[in-house]
Amino acid sequence: MHSKAYIFRQQQLLVDDNFQLPQVERFQHDLNLSEDGEIIARDLQEDESVPEGYQLVPIRQLVQVWSRQQFEQASRAVQLLEWRRNHQFCSHCGHQTQQHVSQYAMVCPACGYNQYPRVNPCVITIITRGPDEILLAKNARNKTQMYSLIAGFVEVGETLEEAVRRETLEEVGLQVKNIKYLASQPWPFPSNLMMAFKAAYHAGDIQIQENELTDAQFFKFNQLPEIPFQGSIAHAMIMHVMNGTPVADDTKEWL
Known part of the structure; x- marks a missing residue:
């Protein structure tokens, strides 16, 4: 099953020439932005190439070409990805964390501490x-x-x-x-x-x-x-x- 994807490399988003998002196959490590999984977010790794027909555009540029709803969804996606990237280990005990199955929380299996996104x-x-x-x-x-x-x-x-x-x-x-x-x-x-x-x-x-x-x-x-x-x-x-x-x-x- 394919989903609309916000794919980021740092603060740059993968879009086509018309600033539209790609449709991709879902993977287990993807971050779900909708309950049905039809909208996801993921990082484009440094060793991954940009697909043909797509480009990486600084998210700031999209403020001027997207609606507020589109920009805010992209904003939410990039913030959640950065939060997950920065909380791979527990700030209390240092143990490696796991992503909660239904909440935006990084859970420590060792001490039970949850780390939530901060604004x-x-x-x-x-x-x-x-x-x-x-x-x-x-x-x-x-x-x-x-x-x-x-x-x-x-x-x-x-x-x-x-x-x-x-x-x-x-x-x-x-x-x-x-x-x-x-x-x-x-x-x-x-x-x-x-x-x-x-x-x-x-x-x-x-x-x-x-x-x-x-x-x-x-x-x-x-x-x-x-x-x-x-x-x-x-x-x-x-x-x-x-x-x-x-x-x-x-x-x-x-x-």
Whole structure:
């Protein structure tokens, strides 16, 4: 019996020229993404060749050509494969683990400890100043000219709103007010849940955290630099502030 397969080599997915998934024979080590086994995920090993008529495409590129539902299923697949790959041994006793037959859990047969997939909560914030300015920053690791929004991981014991305030103060030296939740998006780089917030500038002068950013400025709506691509939550947030469009509509498709 054949199944639709998400086949990954690291963060690259095997698709044909029309970005469609292959249909493959199921194997015992495959990860089931549906109860009936019609959708599976597996790794393409380094010594395996790419089949004729197919290509490996970075999963980031698929945000722009797939629907949200397609991308999120691919996102789920790559995160579960990475989780399984990284938990081959028990973190309590070091014994080799086994995959649970019906749950996403790596089970230790020696001590009985179960290791489940983890999600990293992140906040991403669009900061406005006045009626027509937003704060955009250039990441130090980004080799392009793209500017994006302030974002970072939530720390232990922190509320989401506290994380927004801390990340903004750390990265650009600014204080914000009127923090409001907008939406969320799973983001598999590597296993994050991006939670979007809107905030208003309150006080301070921009002082960038140089190991994280190379630049940060308030930009007029009609003078924006290169911004994140459509399909990312950052792009949807910028469009929301500029045009009043919702970050996600009732059909849950990114705008």
